[in-house]
Amino acid sequence: MDKVVSAAQAVSHIRSGDVLLIGGFLQWGTPETLLKALLERDVHDLTVVSNDTGTGETATICLMQQGMVSRIKSTYIGANSHSGQMLIEDPASVELIPQGTLAERIRAGGAGLGGALVEVGLGTVAAEGKPTLEIDGKTYLIERPLRGNVALIYATVCDKAGNCFMKGSTKNFNVIMPLSADIVLVEAESIVDVGELDSELIHVPGVLVDYVCQREDV
């Protein structure tokens, strides 16, 4: 099955009010081509779930500057000035989450788990309003699963069926998020025929991926 479309076609599946899972870590391995295509859409009230909401040089900040983003769930927003501004103006719109907890909540959302039990955050603001559970004498926070309507994913190589390879440290959240979204959009530096990508190198199976587009030079 050929899943290759244009970036504009891929992002046409995003609706106002959607929760978007956006891969990448700081300025690297973010789905820039998909995000730029999304800038052309008339959608709003989006929730961005992302490790860090990118930097001043990546495109997530442009979505925010255009007023398309209402909420953020992230671990670190120090490199995106607009996220910092959202936190000041409307603290309830920004949820800061310990990085491993964010990864595990997304993983739980895609792995059929009712959440994750973590010690991380106990005794800090990250525990506020969250129930705890005691198991074998240890106290854990109950962290809820986190899913998205659409995942926007970067891949280094993707075949036409959506099988993805992420080189080096671009795996980050790009490998986890495809399990946890209803629709998965991938942009790839290189798109190849099925069979050209060594099965031993596939990090995300094509069965999880709905649409694939070519990454433009960024």
Add this chain to the structure above:
Amino acid sequence: MNAKEIIARRAALEPSDNNLINLGIGLPTMIANFVPADVEIVLQSENGILGVGPKPAPGEGDWHIYDAGGGLVTVKPGAMFFDSAYSFSLIRGGHVDITFLGALQVDEQGNLASWMVPGRRVTGMGGAMDLVVGAKRVVITMEHTQKGTPKLLAACTYPLTAVGVVDRIITELAVIDVTPKGFVVRELAEGVTFKDVCDVTDAPLIPDDQILKMRLAGVDNREDDRC
């Protein structure tokens, strides 16, 4: 030698051979430069690398290979890449031997405040909460005061990163352990007295039975190391 280099050279003596180490951003990244040649450590970058090597030469490097600060790095032979869930399984699961990181405040219960100053712009905790809860050993590397204001306190006043996690603090003045009795001074830097450290610490300090002179990696440490 400036304060940061003293701290980094002392911290470089903490790892044992074959330790998995995580270095925070800033001062802790200097530590790798001073680890003795006969101690092999494996550096993790929490964005998904085990086996981080030196930075590439300017203009070189592959943008797919970068560390948690966003800077390009190289990797050592035998390095591995993985996703963030696996990376934090290593971290939370107790597989990191030592995490070195800076702090805003540490108190005598081992509570750590390192991510948020009230009234200042909040950037988020990143992976710091996970690291200090999950690592086998938490070593704080920081200057002893913030421009004269004590950072070692009886009780932290800033929002916490974690409760009761700090094992050791290394400053340019001293090596101090968090114990059930409170802060115990184990080592003093050259020319520094116990009283000097007490004067810039806002918590009771307990002198170790035999305080040692602070050893520094790559520097001839005197044979008589009693202070």
